[in-house]
Amino acid sequence: MIFTAGKTDVAPHEVGYDEGRLEVLKRHFQNVIDEGSIQCAMYCISRHGKVFAHGAVGKKSFRPEDNTPAQPDSIRWYASMTKVVTATAIMKLVEDGLTRLNVPVGEILPQFNVPPYNSINLLHLLTHTSGLHADNGCFDNPYQHGYWQLIGNALEKHDKSKIAELDWIKAALGTIGSGMRTRPGEEWAYSSFGFVVLGAVIEKLTGVHANDYIMKYITQPLGMVDTFFGDDMTPEWARRSIVTNEEAEKEFNEIINGTSKPNDWDVMRIPGTTGSLEGTAKDMNRFGNMFLNGGTLDGARILGRKTVQRMTSKHIDDLPNFTWGNGGAPRSYCVGFDLRTDQPFLVSPTTYSHEGAGASSIYIDPVEEMVATWFVPYTGKEGWVVKGLFNTCNVIWSGLV
Numbered sequence: 001m002i003f004t005a006g007k008t009d010v011a012p013h014e015v016g017y018d019e020g021r022l023e024v025l026k027r028h029f030q031n032v033i034d035e036g037s038i039q040c041a042m043y044c045i046s047r048h049g050k051v052f053a054h055g056a057v058g059k060k061s062f063r064p065e066d067n068t069p070a071q072p073d074s075i076r077w078y079a080s081m082t083k084v085v086t087a088t089a090i091m092k093l094v095e096d097g098l099t100r101l102n103v104p105v106g107e108i109l110p111q112f113n114v115p116p117y118n119s120i121n122l123l124h125l126l127t128h129t130s131g132l133h134a135d136n137g138c139f140d141n142p143y144q145h146g147y148w149q150l151i152g153n154a155l156e157k158h159d160k161s162k163i164a165e166l167d168w169i170k171a172a173l174g175t176i177g178s179g180m181r182t183r184p185g186e187e188w189a190y191s192s193f194g195f196v197v198l199g200a201v202i203e204k205l206t207g208v209h210a211n212d213y214i215m216k217y218i219t220q221p222l223g224m225v226d227t228f229f230g231d232d233m234t235p236e237w238a239r240r241s242i243v244t245n246e247e248a249e250k251e252f253n254e255i256i257n258g259t260s261k262p263n264d265w266d267v268m269r270i271p272g273t274t275g276s277l278e279g280t281a282k283d284m285n286r287f288g289n290m291f292l293n294g295g296t297l298d299g300a301r302i303l304g305r306k307t308v309q310r311m312t313s314k315h316i317d318d319l320p321n322f323t324w325g326n327g328g329a330p331r332s333y334c335v336g337f338d339l340r341t342d343q344p345f346l347v348s349p350t351t352y353s354h355e356g357a358g359a360s361s362i363y364i365d366p367v368e369e370m371v372a373t374w375f376v377p378y379t380g381k382e383g384w385v386v387k388g389l390f391n392t393c394n395v396i397w398s399g400l401v
Contacts, residue, residue: 001030006044006054006072006282012399015047021399022053028395029057029388032376037385038359039244040070043374044281045396049289054282061243062379075226075241076375078277079356081284083195086273087126087336089202089214091307098205101126101335108201111169116180122201124184125194127316127333131180134189137383138323147172147193155264163267169200188319188331192274199271210271219277221300222286227279229272231262237278244377275356281373288364288371291352311335312352312366337364343390346397361389365397372396 003026012019029041040058044051056070093099099108101123106113112120116131124130136146154171155163172193173179181189199210206213211229219227228237238255241248254260286297291312295303303311311334318330321342332339337352345351348367355361359376376388 001026002058002067002069004056004069004071006056008052008054009046009050010052012052015050015052016401017047017052018399018401021395024398025053025392025395026055026057028392029376032385032387033058035387036379037382038376038388039379040074040242041374041376041388042070042072042074042076042242042281043372044072044285045370045372046285046289047368047370049293049369051282051285061249062245063243070242071240073226073240073280073282074375075237075278075280076360076377077230077275077356077358078227078279078284079275079358079360080192081354081356081360081362082273082275082277083192084336084354084362085214085218085277085287086195086198086202086210087311088218088303089210089273090122090126090198091303091311091335092217093202093205095304095307099201105197105201108204109169109197111167111173112197116183117173120184122198123315123335125191125198126335128188128190128194129185129316129319129333130191130194131182131184131186131189132191132194133181134323135192138190140325147196150174151270155268160264163264164269166268168268168270169197186319188316188321188323188333190323195274196271199273202273203271209269210273211276214273214277218302219283219287221302222290222297223300224279224283224286227277227283230276230278231266231269231272233278241278242375242377245380275358281375284360284362284373285371288362288373291364292366292369292371312337312350312364314339345390346394355389359385359388361393363393363396368397368400370397370400 032038042056045053054072056072058070060068060070102121105120106118120130151168151171158166202210202213235256238252243249290297290302294305295308314332316333320328321331332341334352338354348365351365353363359378362373364371
């Protein structure tokens with residue numbers, strides 16, 4: 001086993017955790033690596049605000065001949081964990097009186113001020129109940145044209161000298177069937193595009209690009225020193241990034257060598273608010289502890305206590321979920337956070353969480369005052385590795401004494 005230990009604040013027993021279970025966790029990660037499902041694992045676990053487990057198992061590179069160990073502070077794609085940061089930004093705007101959760105999106109973005117989109121409000125977007133079409137792959141429909149494909153089609157036809165002027169929202173809402181899957185509030189259906197729209201809302205209300213707003217008012221005040229949007233990756237971050245395939249290796253090398261050039265999508269600068277943040281497990285653990293601490297951390301106030309309470313309470317009361325073959329099983333949801341009452345986890349019932357396609361997870365248990373964040377980069381042999389995510393969650397919570 002290739003294992004690298006990271007810095008911790010306390011020993012496990014000091015916060016009521018069985019140290020022996022951490023050995024089980026490492027073996028669990030190694031077993032999933034040996035099966036060929038994940039390349040490596042990085043994790044950070046804290047209780048009562050103190051980190052007691054921090055480490056990495058496995059290799060940094062996908063290449064068989066490269067045995068460079070993954071590090072606890074290796075950089076990895078947050079993917080959809082970005083959504084909980086975006087939701088936090090929206091709640092800051094609610095706190096500041098710039099909007100309300102029941103405000104129709106069309107009152108902020110004119111592209112939504114037409115039927116059928118004018119019935120969607122901000123809370124619908126934050127809880128995946130907007131009625132907008134779900135992500136490609138959520139349903140068995142090989143003919144689905146995703147929002148990104150529609151934007152790409154518009155981009156191909158657009159004047160290349162005026163790419164920044166392309167109305168990507170209008171392009172995306174153009175021709176997907178009737179424009180919506182259902183009416184708002186009828187079902188839970190995972191729509192990442194809704195969180196890109198929330199990025200446009202942030203920019204419209206503040207006059208600041210959503211990426212910049214999030215960095216200035218959330219990640220930087222929290223001391224998330226290694227968290228950034230992918231377009232802003234530096235050579236130092238590229239050197240520390242987990243390399244999962246040849247395409248990623250080429251991209252990182254171009255950044256390191258200073259030969260990377262922006263493409264048309266970069267010029268459009270669509271908000272990265274659905275899944276473009278990258279960083280470390282420890283940084284996301286700090287984010288989680290801000291919620292456990294009522295919206296502040298180390299003197300930095302991000303949200304008020306009542307805002308945190310509202311954001312992390314159940315908003316969706318068991319709406320049907322037909323995505324990924326769930327057949328209408330009930331799904332509960334908070335504001336931006338998942339509430340996985342449909343899974344037999346060992347966590348407390350009020351635990352809120354989120355996963356990311358980059359094989360990442362954050363779980364925040366307010367009863368046990370525990371935050372766990374981990375990355376398990378997939379090898380690509382499976383579309384989604386349940387052992388790396390759900391099974392890992394149970395292994396971690398089994399150590400509480």
